[in-house]
Amino acid sequence: MPNTTAPAVRGFDATSVLAEVRSATRGTHDALDALLPHGLRNLRDYGRYLGALLPLAEWLALGHRGDWAGRDAAWHDGVRLDCLRADCATLGVASAATGAPAPATRAHWLGGCYVIEGSALGARLLARDVSALATGHPEVRGARRFLDHITADPPRWGRFVRLLATLPDAHAAAATSGARDGFAIVHSRLAPGGITA
Ligand code: HEM
Numbered sequence: 038m039p040n041t042t043a044p045a046v047r048g049f050d051a052t053s054v055l056a057e058v059r060s061a062t063r064g065t066h067d068a069l070d071a072l073l074p075h076g077l078r079n080l081r082d083y084g085r086y087l088g089a090l091l092p093l094a095e096w097l098a099l100g101h102r103g104d105w106a107g108r109d110a111a112w113h114d115g116v117r118l119d120c121l122r123a124d125c126a127t128l129g130v131a132s133a134a135t136g137a138p139a140p141a142t143r144a145h146w147l148g149g150c151y152v153i154e155g156s157a158l159g160a161r162l163l164a165r166d167v168s169a170l171a172t173g174h175p176e177v178r179g180a181r182r183f184l185d186h187i188t189a190d191p192p193r194w195g196r197f198v199r200l201l202a203t204l205p206d207a208h209a210a211a212a213t214s215g216a217r218d219g220f221a222i223v224h225s226r227l228a229p230g231g232i233t234a
Pocket of ligand 1: 069073151
């Protein structure tokens with residue numbers, strides 16, 4: 038259920054890199070929603086969700102280059118990956134390498150970051166499902182480090198989209214390609230039969 042109307046941060050040109058990334062990937066988000074039509078109301082779906090985001094977080098962590106660190110340190114979130122790995126281990130969810138090539142440029146990588154940073158918006162809703170799920174499955178209480186981590190700093194999304202919206206137009210294609218790759222990684226884990234990014 039991504040935003041289909043107004044941008045989340047006011048004042049950005051409709052032709053910004055952010056706008057392009059959003060419009061190019063809106064349909065893919067809808068496809069993800071369709072693969073989790075009831076949110077995370079059962080343990081299997083929660084495991085699928087964590088298991089789909091883990092390779093994305095790994096791809097971003099491994100693909101981050103040291104010489105971007107000064108500008109992008111905040112978006113290179115090793116704690117997020119640690120939390121995901123720990124939750125997956127707790128629930129017995131297997132990791133899987135993506136096989137996707139490393140992001141080619143900083144803009145490509147930031148496009149991939151858009152996918153996981155944006156997922157925090159939906160995670161605020163999904164966290165309620167997980168709280169309910171813990172009633173019948175106590176092990177879930179020890180497997181919500183990732184959700185707690187990515188929902189702990191709501192203004193982070195505003196900071197991220199501001200960065201994306203102010204990338205030079207020349208980087209739009211690379212950022213869009215990174216976001217498509219990021220969504221494809223998630224989608225391929227949720228729907229083993231195919232990728233529609
Ligand atoms: C499974 C992995 C998922 C990923 C990678 C993902 C990714 C994203 C991204 C990138 C955005 C930002 C869109 C924008 O630019 O505004 C977003 C927003 C959102 N997503 Fe997801 N999402 C996922 C699953 C879900 C699910 C299952 C739900 C169902 C509750 C959901 C609900 C939302 C909502 C409500 C927003 C915010 C819409 C808004 O207020 O603008 N997401 N998600």
